[in-house]
Amino acid sequence: MNRLPVSILTGFLGSGKTTLLARALRDPALAGTLVLVNEAGEIALDHLLLEAVEERVVALPSGCLCCVVRDDMARALDRIATRRRAGDLPDVTRLVVETSGLADPAPLLYTLAALPALERDFRVDTVVTLVDAVHGARALDRHAESARQVAIADRILLTKCDVAEPADALLAQLRGLNAAAELLRSDACDDLPALLFRDAWHGDGRRGGWLRCEDVTPTHGAGIATHSLVLTQPPTRLSFARMLGRLAAERGEDLLRLKGLVEFADQPGAPVLINAVQHTLYTPERLAAWPDEDHRSRLVIIAQDMPRDELLDRFAEAGAA
Ligand SMILES: Nc1nc2c(ncn2[C@@H]2O[C@H](COP(=O)(O)OP(=O)(O)OP(=O)(O)O)[C@@H](O)[C@H]2O)c(=O)[nH]1
Structure with a gap:
């Protein structure tokens, strides 16, 4: 059975998640979409606002998607998986999780990757x-x-542009937090199914779009910065895996996102797609070929309070820089 694609919809309180989701779910292209809603308040309301598709919406108990609620989320996901395997949900082809506006979404990504089931x-x-x-x-x-929600995004969608044009300072702030994400505006975004699902982690990796971002020094008070690294030497798979494992173990809290295309000395010819979120290293995926003409091994790392020199030292240790 194929793995169910999951779109994580996050954004600070009142940023327009429920509004967007209600609009998106009216699109026939998302007919097979199941929705999990996680709210910050004592009383779950958002699922009521999504009445058009209420039978497809599951509201989780109140609270943030932090450690406490992660269990509920894991249980809800487990129930979906069990029912799917039993053939109970034949029409379900996708899942959207709307996070609480107060949540750091990283633990959710962790939950999805860290539990083998x-x-x-x-x-x-x-x-x-x-x-x-x-x-x-x-x-x-x-x-x-809010800053961590931006730092972890594949796509940043500006809402309420009908009320105010996004200020240059806001755009600079967003770029400072995450130069790798696509930046879009909701008033110019009609194809919501394509916004929510585009196989970003793998598809983008193949196209390498996010790898073309430039280095951005931390401008934000939270100390979050995007680092683009080009590896000058091919590491071996073992030295690279050891180094990444150490980085995730020692600095996992601050490692918000890492994506890369790396060609290894002991496996030349095509790159491997590397993905990590905080403590979680996703299974590397070997691509059939380089996605474009640029065949340099390169990584984009979004991290908090992590000086570039520290990263360079770690990669040098792995024989990669
Ligand atoms: N003018 C305008 N109003 C919007 C837009 N998007 C959302 N709103 C309004 O902003 C308010 C909050 O939107 P919600 O969709 O409830 O926001 P949310 O992110 O789900 O909020 P929480 O559940 O509190 O995290 C509502 O009154 C919406 O009608 C937009 O693009 N333009």
């Missing part, structure tokens, strides 16, 4: 983070969760 059944496709063009800058300044 879930990794077998689900595949994180895209992380979409909504940022309110009106209040977004303030949320980013005041709430670390």
Whole structure:
């Protein structure tokens, strides 16, 4: 059975997640989409707002997607997987998880990857983070969760551009937090199924779009920066795996996202797609060929309070820089 693609929809309180999801679910292309909603308040309301598809929406108990609720999430996912395997959900082809506006979404990605039972059944496709063009800058300044939601995104969607044009300062802030993500506006985005699901982790990797981002020095108070590294020497698979394992173990909290295409000395000819979120290293995937003419091994790392020199030292240790 194929793994169910999962889209994670995140964004600070009131950024427009439920509004967007209600719009998206009216699209026939998303007919087979199951939705998990996780809310911050005591009373779950969002699932009521998604009435058009209520039978497809499961509201989790209140709370953030932090350690406490991770169990509920894991249980909900496990139930979906079990029912699918039993042939109970023949029409379900995708899953959207709307996170609480107060949640750091990294633990959810961790839950999906770290539990073998879930990794077998689900595949994180895209992380979409909504940022309110009106209040977004303030949320980013005041709430670390908001910054982490942006840092972990594959796509950042600016909402409420009908009310205010996003300020240059906000755009610079977003770029400073995550130069690798695609930056889109909701008023110019009609194809919501394609926004939520585009096989970003793998598809983007093949096209290498996110690898073309430039280095960005930390401008944000939270100390989150995007580092682009080009490896000058091919590491061996073992030295690279050891180094990444150490990085994830020692600095996992601060390693928000790592993606890369690396050609190994002991496996030349094609690159391997590397993906990590915090403590979680996803199974590397060997591509059939380089996605474009650029055959340099390269990585994009979004991290908090991690000086570039520290990263360079670690890669040098693995014989890669
Ligand atoms: N003008 C305008 N209003 C919007 C837009 N998107 C959302 N809103 C409004 O913003 C408010 C909050 O939107 P929600 O969709 O509830 O936001 P949310 O992210 O689900 O909120 P939480 O569940 O609290 O995290 C609602 O009143 C929406 O109608 C937009 O693009 N333009």
